[in-house]
Amino acid sequence: MDKIEFKQTFIERLAELYAMEVSDATPIELYQTLGSIVSTTYTKQWSKSWQDYRDTKQKQVYYFSIEFLPGKMLKSNLLNMGWLEIVEEALSELGIKLDDLIEIEPDMALGNGGLGRLASCFMDSIASQSLPGNGNGIRYRYGLFKQRFVDGHQVELPDEWLPKGNIWEVRKDSKAVDVHFGGSVHLEEHHGRLKPVYHGGYTVRAVPYDTGMVGYKNGTVNTMRLWDVAIPAEEEEHYRSIEDRRMVEELTSVLYPDDSNEAGRKLRLSQEYFFVSAGVQSILRYYKNLHLPLEQISRYIAIHINDTHPAMCIAEFMRLLVDQENLKWEKAWRLTLQVMSYTNHTIMAEALEKWSIEMMQDVCPRIYQIIEEIDRRFVEEMSTFHNQGLIQRTRIIQDGQIHMAHLAILGSHSTNGVAKIHSDLLKNVILNDFYVLYPSRFNNKTNGIAQRRWSQLANPAMTKVLNQTIGDSWHRTPTDLHLLMNFTEDDEVLEQLAAAKLENKKRLAAYIKEHKGIEVSPEAIFDVQIKRLHAYKRQLMNLMHILKLYFELKNDPKRDIHPRVFIFGAKAAPSYHYAKAIIKAINETANLINHDPDIQDKIKVVFLENYNVSLAEKIIPAAEVSEQISLATKEASGTSNMKLMLNGALTIATLDGANIEIREAVGEENIVTFGLTEKEVYRYYQEQNYRSLEWYHNDPVIQRILNAFIDGTIPNIVNEGKQIFDSLIQYHDEFFVLRDFADYCRAQEIINQLYQDSRRWNQISLINIANAGIFSADNTVERYAEDIWQIRPNPSSQLGGAAQHD
Ligand code: CJB
The missing domain is CATH 3.40.50.2000 (Glycogen Phosphorylase B;)
Structure with missing residues (x-):
């Protein structure tokens, strides 16, 4: 179907369904019209597919x-039918923005x-x-x-x-x-x-x-x-x-x-x-x-x-x-x-x-x-x-x-x-x-992940650069992303990719402003942890590191760190009280830090509500740091790690789940790893000699941070703070947060340093994209x-x- 044909069909279908003209129709009516054209078109192929299988x-x-x-599904259906560009242009000529219709779909x-x-x-x-x-x-x-x-x-x-x-x-x-x-x-x-x-x-x-x-x-x-x-x-x-x-x-x-x-x-x-x-x-x-x-x-x-x-x-x-x-x-x-x-x-x-x-x-x-x-x-x-x-x-x-x-x-x-x-x-x-x-x-x-959704659909800015640089064979053969490895020293490509990232960060910054009222600078590092809230995924360790930076900046406002925005997205099971306590603690810490003038916007904490697939599509293209920090052995695979890598984020990772294979794919220099290994975790289990209390007593930094949960430093978390504190001390820190904390902070400092060298950072980002192809679900289902x-x-x-x- 070409553009003219599509416009004609659209106008006719709108008239058939609603007896209306484009100028009178609401976005819902326009959405229904487009959906109807899409589904009636693929229906023919749908019957053919199952008839083929049967016959x-x-x-x-x-x-x-x-x-x-x-x-x-609207946009992904359009993409898969090969219609996306034509429809976007045709609608725009009719005065309709495709993105407005996409918003309608639940x-x-x-x-x-x-x-x-x-x-x-x-x-x-x-x-x-x-x-x-x-x-x-x-x-x-x-x-x-x-x-x-x-x-x-x-x-x-x-x-x-x-x-x-x-x-x-x-x-x-x-x-x-x-x-x-x-x-x-x-x-x-x-x-x-x-x-x-x-x-x-x-x-x-x-x-x-x-x-x-x-x-x-x-x-x-x-x-x-x-x-x-x-x-x-x-x-x-x-x-x-x-x-x-x-x-x-x-x-x-x-x-x-x-x-x-x-x-x-x-x-x-x-x-x-x-x-x-x-x-x-x-x-x-x-x-x-x-x-x-x-x-x-x-x-x-x-x-x-x-x-x-x-x-x-x-x-x-x-x-x-x-x-x-x-x-x-x-x-x-x-x-x-x-x-x-x-x-x-x-x-x-x-x-x-x-x-x-x-x-x-x-x-x-x-x-x-x-x-x-x-x-x-x-x-x-x-x-x-x-x-x-x-x-x-x-x-x-x-x-x-x-x-x-x-x-x-x-x-x-x-x-x-x-x-x-x-x-x-x-x-x-x-x-x-x-x-x-x-x-x-x-x-x-x-x-593996649906590669096209997490690149072409979610990140058109990056897609454009990739298409110009290596052609578009990677759409169907994701491992062709590897062709990008020929451009690790190409400043123009590196800068184009960086510009695409910046564009995505600006979009996310606008979303954050609109939905949370928080002003974040697109120049800051966008550091992202998006996944269900679970003790083993250790969002708490991320929060503790944020608190560490906060106290350091309070002590020394001149401390040289690159501004960073810590972005969270996570739902907790309604009956999982501990996970909900962590959500509350992150939100209260965000409030505290985001409004503290001493911090001068060097760190911002943003917990976006209602993390879901659509929100992931907004966050992931803008991410620069991918937090994959579960206790080794606990995260079976993880898949946000793959989506973030594909979008050029650098992973800060424990040697858990698919992080290990990501490290193999990108090479040690292009991922930052830390923490206990599988063997070390099992040794602790065998010898039963992990004493979180000792790590608390022996480390003044940990002490200061944990006390913040119970001494009023983080406001309004009397019960939640105690629950969190107790989980680490009285209940022995099941997921070794205190044990891994210092090494995590070391890894975070490496990231801070790496970011100072923007060329090196852009290379790492490119290498991550280039090596993400093996994590395509196309490959997995094969x-x-x-x-x-x-x-x-x-x-x-x-x-x-x-x-x-x-
Ligand atoms: N996973 O989402 C769930 N729910 C469960 O009940 C058990 C596991 C996750 O499945 C993903 C897909 O395999 C994994 O990537 C992830 O590590 C695992 O937690």
């Missing part, structure tokens, strides 16, 4: 995830953080690589809460995103399936086989809403299928009371706002079974329509379990094969192993899901029976194994609880971690017992496709499955 019987993967975090925030965002990055890359792959999840009516600060405290407001209209989804009543909950099940003999007989319980209808996942300029449009709940018409009489109806509606009402620790609640388990059962049933229905033998299903279908939340896929698949399709258990089990694969995203014990037997029996009794049988057979099969202690430790059911990670590992052919160090820890420490039993199941797949899912690019995609340059 040529291509193997497809289904990515089951309880969270998807796509953010806004962020689709059906995820908490890294895990959900990764799922969406994968959806983009799977489509962009012409891979036959679909998402399967829940259509929550309320996404992740909106965060507001009131007197520095986090307050959570509901995220009502649907009433504003979601132009991308298509409801498909004809594809609905029923999901049965509760009641009881007993087994009866039927033609020589045991068959389940259900008593009581209730049935709900799962209705899919499909969203097209548009691939990058390749004609592929895949499906993200999110399930909503409805009461089946024929079951109406069972749902007479308001209570009963509410119970059903609740199923897809809210996303649990905790990204790592769900306190075993029944509703959560019901949500898990709901989207698992709906998804697996619809896959099987599709497969049966292909009229292929059931025994061959693993040649055509792969199911991926994203963290343990969808681990019941294994038992549900067994249920359908055995109860419904009458397959023998052994055969069904073999197929299940071949079809299923699992990703682990964390080693934090509290995030490893466990459910009580009673609760699972209550929610899905047949699934419980099947898990019990899987467990029984595992123990039986392993009865001659020399180490029976190991078998007891790896069982699914232990001490009245069902261990979902055990189910996921024992019931699948692949378990992967999300960065080298994380996968090694799984093999050697956390899941070592399983590794001993099934070494070939374990593998690593380092995370590895999944080849090693785990065994799926191939659609041969009849416009690219013929092969990577081509634009």
